[in-house]
Structure formats: structure tokens, C-alpha cells
Amino acid sequence: MFSIQELQQRFIPFDSLRYSTEAFIDYRIPECSPKYNYALIGSGVSQNPKQPVSLREKHGFQVGGVSMPHGKTNPPHMHFTCEVFICVRGVWEIHWGFNPQAQTTRISFGDMVSVPTWIYRGFKNVGIDDGFMFTTLGGDDTGGILWGPTTLEAAAKQGVYLTDDYQIIDTQAGQKMEPPLKALTPMSLQEIQQLRVWSAQEMMQRVVLKKNLQWSRHGLLDSALNNHGAQLAPVLGLGISQDRNTQVPITNPHGVSIEWLRIPANGHVGRHQLKEKQVVIAIDGEMELTIESTSTSYQQKLFGKDKAWDTYAIPADVWRAFKNNSIHDTYVLLLTAGDHRKKIHWDESIIKQAASANYSIDANGYVAPKHYVDRSQR
Helix, strand or coil, X not given: CCCHHHHHCCEECHHHCCEECCCCCCCCCHHHCCCEEEEEECCCXXXXXXXXXXXXXXXXXXXXXXXXXXXXXXXXXXXXXXXXXXXEECCEEEEECCCCCCEEEEECCCCEEEECCCCEEEEEECCCCCCEEEEEEECCCCCCEEECHHHHHHHXXXXXXXXXXXXXXXXXXXXCCCCCCCECCCCCHHHHHCCCCCCHHHHHCCEECHHHCCCECCCCCCCCCCCCCCEEEEEECCCCCCCCCCCCCECCCCCEEEEEEEECCCCEEEEEECCCCEEEEEEEEEEEEEEEECCEEEEEEEEEECCEECEEEECCCCEEEXXXXXXXXXXXXXXXXXXXXXCCEECHHHHHHHHHCCEEECCCCCEEEHHHHHHCCC
């Protein structure tokens, strides 16, 4: 199905990423520049046709990244599909509302915020260095980005304009804003006032802090097996968890599920298959990924550390396994396409080992004591 070369092309090492500092209309606004915009999977909402993109293949969701110096701000804008901020370095202040006053919350390493659609949002780096956040956008077509009127006004003062067909015109670069070009008409203050207001209490239900993660020791059929031991912690959406007691913090549809995977030292997740595309990001530690495609077996090491976090886009319908060869726990993010609950197809050897340990999968797809499942009426 896939050649070794094709599988290699799905690996996105952090040091391969290329950024654009002119992705959006705000790139000449002093308090907003420089901003380093990355597109790992899909082009996101970049308004720069020259935006570097690591992997353009459609996944049903998109993955990007952002970094900027301390004190710099990303100004008010609106999205029509989900936007999830995933902090992996620094401290970030997330803004929302601007209706009329912005509300704020702060996130640091391992924390996430899912900002509702159809509200204005922004963010500011309040950490001590450039920081880094991964971002997830819903859909292959996000519908673009809608900037607030104050942002367009501030850009215009710097000679940068956005046309009604979303071209950036930079008069400092010698371009001219003249007919037949027309400036984009922003939402009026009256229209903004009609948008839903999200209170701080409501937004806190969409913030998942790393310290509050609920880890499951039975999230996978092979979790209880010797030398396996991986645990899952859900963040949003129906993911791959096979624990019937899992309570997902954020439940509304995003087009993607996000879960944390923790693999203990020298532990692994056994051979399994998913029908969905899945993106894995090494956040802390190292992981060896094995993928099988027809007669091909491919291995790739992913590293997550202080300033670099490797990503791999796993194709649908391939067998895969994860292994932690280090002496420390490894933390990985799993982003799996779709709003539905995902079904893992385990290798027969895993099913047999689990059965020997008195574990099986019940009729509802959850890990259960095998002797109870066997005893049930058929």
C-alpha cells in the first residue's frame, strides 16, 4: 500500500519545519510582529500563498504551530471550525470575546484550550522566551479567517490591506490598493455584539490543564500486559479509549479527537490497526513507531524535548505499534480523525495474551473481565 519512501515522507521532524512571518494581515503591526506561523498538516488559514506546508494531504483536520517573542500579540480574529491551542513551551495568555472587553486565561506546558467557533479570539506570549504552541483546526476547508475591525484598521495604518477576495496588499512593498481592488468590509460593532458571549466559567470548561488529566490504566486492551502498560487521558472528542469509565472533558464535535498517551519506561502499545488517519506528536520523551504496509515494515523514532517535538502522520488502515525504549515515561499526543468513537483492531496475539490475563473486549467495545464476558448469554 505504501512504499518506504512514502512512509518516510509522512515524518515531520521538528527541525524540518519552515515558517512564514507574513502569513496574516498583522505582520507589520509592531505589537504583533514577528510571528512565526507553521503549517504541518494542511495550509491552515494562512493568507500567504507562499506559506510552507509540511504535508498537504487531507486528514479531516489540520495541524499548525505558532511562536513569537515575549510580549507579542496575535490580534482578534474569528474561525468557523474548531481551533485548539496546545502549549508545549512557555506561557500564553488566551483572549476571547472582545465584546466589548476581552477575557483571558493562561496556559503553560501540556495545557490546551479549545476556543468555540464564531467568537473572536487572540493570544499573547507572556512567557520568558519565544514559546511554542501547536494548533489544531477542524476540517479540510476551514472557511478561512475573519479579522476584527481594529486589526484591519491597525494594519491599514502600516500600509497593509486585505481585499474582499482575501489578497494582502502591502503598499510598503510597492503594491497598490486601487480599483478594481476593494478592501474587505469587516464585521460592524453591532454585528459583533450579536455574537454569543462566553463567560469565564463557560470557557474554563474548554480548558484542559495537564495537571488535571484523568489517566486510565485500562484505556487499551494491552495496557495490563507485561511490558506494555500504556495509559490514556482524553482531552476532546471520542477517541480510541477502550475504558467504559472514560469521561471526556470537551465533548462537542471538532472533526478530530485528542488524547494523551503515556508509555512507561521500556513499555509499548502492541500491534493494532485503525481505519482512521492518526497524527502522533512526541511531546516529552522518545517513541519508536513501527508501521506495516503490505510487505513493508517501517520504523521511525520520534523525540519530544524542550525545543523540538516530532510529528508523524499515520495513514489509515495500517498496522502500527508504539514503543518506549527509554528509562523515562514518554508522553505523546494522539490526534485521530472524526467525531465518532474509534474502534481498534488488535493483533490476534494481543487478544490471546489479554485473554490469558482475563481481559477481553465486551459487546460495546470496552475492556472487561473475560470471565464475565464469556458468562454472558449468547
